Amino acid sequence: MRYLTIALAKGRLADHAVELFEKIGITCEEMKDKDTRKLIFTNEELKIKFFLSKPSDVPTYVEYGAADIGIVGKDTILEENRRLFEVLDLGIGKCKMCVCGPESAAEKLNNHELIRVATKYPNIAKNYFFDKKRQTVEIIKLNGSVELAPLVGLSEVIVDIVETGSTLRENGLKVLEEVCPLSARVVVNQVSMKMENERIARIIDNIREVI
Ligand code: PRP
16 A cells, blocks of 8 residues: 655644544654654554645645645635645634725725735735736735735735734724635645545545544
8 A cells, every 4th residue: 555645734724634633543643743853754554644844835745746635725725726626625724815904095995096915825816806806906925924014115905814803903904805715625636536536535534524
């Protein structure tokens, strides 16, 4: 039997994902050691390997088949737009992709003024403004702390994830438009889905039962 490889997005989702696999009997003690610098964790008995990667790299590993299965946020799936099957919504890490800004930006947004949009998600922002709303905007790519942009005059609005809304509140910003709901998803490589169908289907069914 060959190893099945599972890619987990590092960060907020990783602990949830490890817990989920534990619940269905796929355990990996080594992975819970917070101090380890190891990159790959193996369950020899079940012939399963896990690795943690940057969230935005999970769809890449899955598209190329370096991982058979991935656990990653819908935001990353939409942004990376890789060829893979999205097979299950885990319902964890629920949040929303939103257009946010100061109250004063609402009118500019509604009047279709040529505004600047700062975001970590340029593809999602382009898709939303250009394809869905047919609105011309200037998109500025950032890598984090995106809420800073309208505060220091880099952009009028941002496209970013809102979970509790406290980052917005503490910085005098508001949700102006909702782009889409987000949560963690299970994704599968397209070839693995055929070649390892039985094992993968069993894992997905088991996960479905515990969520
Ligand atoms: C995310 C997101 C928002 C914040 C939303 O940032 O980009 O900034 O969380 O959460 P809230 O609505 O509960 O305040 P993250 O902490 O992942 O870091 P980043 O700013 O570096 O992207």
